Amino acid sequence: MPAHCQARQRLGAAPLKALFDLVRGPVATTATQARWRGLLVVAVDGTLLPVPDTPANLAVFAKQRCNNGAGGYPQVRLAALVACGTRAVIGAAFGPATTGELEYAGRLAGDLRAGMLLLGDRNFAAADLLNRLAATGAHLLVRCKSGRRLPPVARCGDGSFLARLGALTVRVIDAEISLVTSKGARTGHYRLLTTLTDPSAHPAAELIRLYHERWEVETAYAELKSTILGGRVLRARTPAGVEQEIWALLVAYQVLRTAMTDATDSVPGTDPDRAGFTVALSAARDQLVLAAGIMTETVIDLVGVIGRHVLAHLLPARRVRTKDRIVKRAISKYNARGPAIDRATYKATISVNMLTTDP
Template identity: 65%
Template sequence: MVDEALRAARAVQSRLRDLPSRVVIYLILAACLFPEVGYPGVWRKLTGALAGLPVAAPTASALAQARRRVGSKPLRWLFDLLRGPAATPYGPAVRWRGLLVVALDGTTLTVPDSPAVLTRFTKQAGNHGGTGYPQVRLLALVACGTRTLIDAVLGPTTTGETTYAPRLLPSLRPGMILLADRNFAAQGLLSDITATGSEVLVRLKNGRRMPVLARYPDGSYLSTLGPVTVRVIDCEITITTTAGKHTGLYRLATTLLDHHRYPAGELATLYHQRWEVETAYLELKSIILGSRVLRARTPEGITQEIYALLVVYQLLRTAMADATSTRPGTGPDRAGFSIAWQAARDQVILAAGVICGTVIDLVGTIGPTRPGQPPAPASVTRQPPDRQTRHVQVPGTRPPHRPDQLQSHRQHRHPRAPSSLTTPPEP
């Protein structure tokens, strides 16, 4: 796949080098598994298990030049090849009444505050989570059942989510139902979405006036959003967290007009699946990146790094979907992402299966490891991502997320010299 991506992007090296383009792509992808170290540290992890083989020892400057030489196009090509809802048999957790459930939403990634970066990416107005860094907007279309990426687009935060959204519409198909927040309830955007043949379930602002054309026995009513005929559902949703219960009013609109086939109560329950895209962003930003600032210090390098992150995330999610498909009744969204990520890190350090001629298996050790260790039972009420405790990030550090991590976090910021360096050696 990497060789084909390099050929398609015309990024194959023109002469034999210590760092061939293929190896540079491996380095960029592996860096997403080890965000806590620099590129020289990632190189040592990639080559540490290759005992007895002649291995290059490039400098940090050589690694930087190699990444610039390869560029971002091969990573974008790889993402376009791998993106999709995952090639696994669709079970009840993936489809709803025959429709593939997908969700659309955006997030931001923090990038270095360098002069080159500021020529394209700007700082957000106001104080967002305590960061004064520039940010990149990322908008993704996610398959809710597998949390795999169907498509994604990125760019400056000066452009809003609804402006980026039309670039993702070519990935919508008949047989899908798109879940979206009220930010995407613009009449023109909904009209463009329905033109793809995809169904829509979107939240509206509670105060939005909707004409009542007909009422149905399940409490929903027929209305219009510009040229689009919709069915409106007013519902009361209660969220249970450790802090107690919170009840709010939701107004939903859908292009599924048959109230017999698509009852209002089931649609209100289905809308909760929109949180899967928020969970995907949580996995990408908190587990993979560990709330860190991206490495790259140029706009092209940032594009390269983000597409590498998307490729690695998609590979992990695809492997998890393959692994859970061997356990009947276990949905891909019930597998623990952090364990799959750690399993992938272990395989890279061990250089597992890197010699030509060996069998390539994406599942690898994730297969036997992941299905036997499910997360909390589905009956346990999970806290929505936007209601979790927020931590102010200290620039250049990773904030502790649990009390039991506090001591190790302090040691990371204020390391003590090992005892072997302070005690005189034995005679």
């Protein structure tokens, strides 16, 4: 076994976990996009990471079930709490994929605080979980199934209504969202649950538009899995090594996010969304290869080499999303999804119609 592998085994996962606890957090930013009406906007979601198919890993991490039994690589389920404005990681929990997202999301409750607004998809609309998360003092904005039965206990002047989920009072907002491009139009029905029950202080139309920020956690996962890992399987061949590697991955991601936010904050009015993660990662790798950027002075440059590369290659303003998520890495050379996928970009107009219920 190579000496560096033996050294990693002796080190273990605890120091990497402690380092993550040191650097994790929403990352301070002057950008107004990070907050909505004074609340820090955060999102929670889960993803799967494949690990090497070794006997040691198989004893802990199961393979995904398919028609003929289990297939592919063993998988780790990772759940993260991400600040939507900067995509920085506030907290993370992971383990065997046989444990569901809701369990890991519940473990992140300790990272929630009063003054936060948590966004979540339909999978996180379970009553027990919402009560547990709301008990932290954080506010919630979660989508649920459109047909979910929620008897009103009170009506709000804007057409939304109040309902009960266990001990929790939530405001139910129904909306119709239409997207129009030169290729046609699409309309979807959304039902949102929120603990922000005052319609005058927290307008429903703004909450409906704000919910789209939930996609920032998906982008963070894409940066972890596609940009840093390049779509590759993790390398550790034991569960202890997998734990160490995931904490190291999260530390590297968080350090880059911090550097990117420091850079965009140095230019007032620059949205953190315009910082390119690939640019920052390439600059960081160059610094490691060249053994450059080692601090020898007491004056700390918050922008630094990575930040200057980011500012020199700012991305254009975010475009409107018009497509569902699709798998970019084909599992077959045959056309399993019918006609070719249209990857063209179109100018789009989004309209939000709040739906009211009869008294």
